[in-house]
Amino acid sequence: GAGVSQSPSNKVTEKGKDVELRCDPISGHTALYWYRQSLGQGLEFLIYFQGNSAPDKSGLPSDRFSAERTGGSVSTLTIQRTQQEDSAVYLCASSLVGTYNEQFFGPGTRLTVL
Amino acid sequence: AQRVTQPEKLLSVFKGAPVELKCNYSYSGSPELFWYVQYSRQRLQLLLRHISRESIKGFTADLNKGETSFHLKKPFAQEEDSAMYYCALKKNTGFQKLVFGTGTRLLVSP
Numbered sequence: 059g060a061g062v063s064q065s066p067s068n069k070v071t072e073k074g075k076d077v078e079l080r081c082d083p084i085s086g087h088t089a090l091y092w093y094r095q096s097l098g099q100g101l102e103f104l105i106y107f108q109g110n111s112a113p114d115k116s117g118l119p120s121d122r123f124s125a126e127r128t129g130g131s132v133s134t135l136t137i138q139r140t141q142q143e144d145s146a147v148y149l150c151a152s153s154l155v156g157t158y159n160e161q162f163f164g165p166g167t168r169l170t171v172l
Numbered sequence: 173a174q175r176v177t178q179p180e181k182l183l184s185v186f187k188g189a190p191v192e193l194k195c196n197y198s199y200s201g202s203p204e205l206f207w208y209v210q211y212s213r214q215r216l217q218l219l220l221r222h223i224s225r226e227s228i229k230g231f232t233a234d235l236n237k238g239e240t241s242f243h244l245k246k247p248f249a250q251e252e253d254s255a256m257y258y259c260a261l262k263k264n265t266g267f268q269k270l271v272f273g274t275g276t277r278l279l280v281s282p
Contacts, residue, residue, distance in 0.1 A: 061215075091269060091270075093270075099274065100178075100272050101216075101258060101260075101270075101272035101275075103269045108268070117269070160218050161218075163215050
């Protein structure tokens with residue numbers, strides 16, 4: 059079946075603009091994660107959704123970052139008033155719930171803030 | 173807090189040579205450890221996890237709780253192994269986020 063999909067694949071924006079990144083998880087996966095992959099920084103956890111529980115937002119770097127997940131499926135990561143340091147690849151992953159369940163990653167959205 | 177350390181940014185070997193990608197972690201509980209791989213222009217994917225105790229594409233990794241390490245090994249590297257490798261840790265309770273190391277780029281030359 060289809061894997062995790064993300065859109066857009068690339069986004070170039072100007073400093074100060076808002077951007078929205080979208081993630082479509084694998085059907086039936088109730089857990090959804092956002093990570094950020096920066097050059098030299100590795101992968102950094104941003105936010106985690108699981109079912110109807112309150113999301114774990116502990117990784118969001120500032121209040122300019124927010125995310126929502128509508129209907130337990132599609133998720134949108136919003137970055138307001140983008141800064142150059144926000145430039146990175148934003149990865150979404152989904153999984154079944156459970157300690158040993160594999161997270162499946164999307165192809166990522168490459169964000170460039172000029 | 174959990175932390176994963178991969179001390180090498182780049183590991184360059186010749187085809188047929190043994191490979192060991194180092195990973196150390198810090199976590200007070202009992203973690204679950206993973207190795208993820210990202211080949212050029214492909215998405216990040218799971219290579220192996222410690223609980224499975226399996227060999228994937230000739231790679232193995234043993235969890236050493238005494239040394240808090242989870243090094244990835246392969247006796248004979250192949251050119252197609254060239255990729256970015258990330259070690260990751262997940263708590264075995266609570267929220268399921270992965271804590272990643274900074275990654276090691278493996279380059280296997282002919």
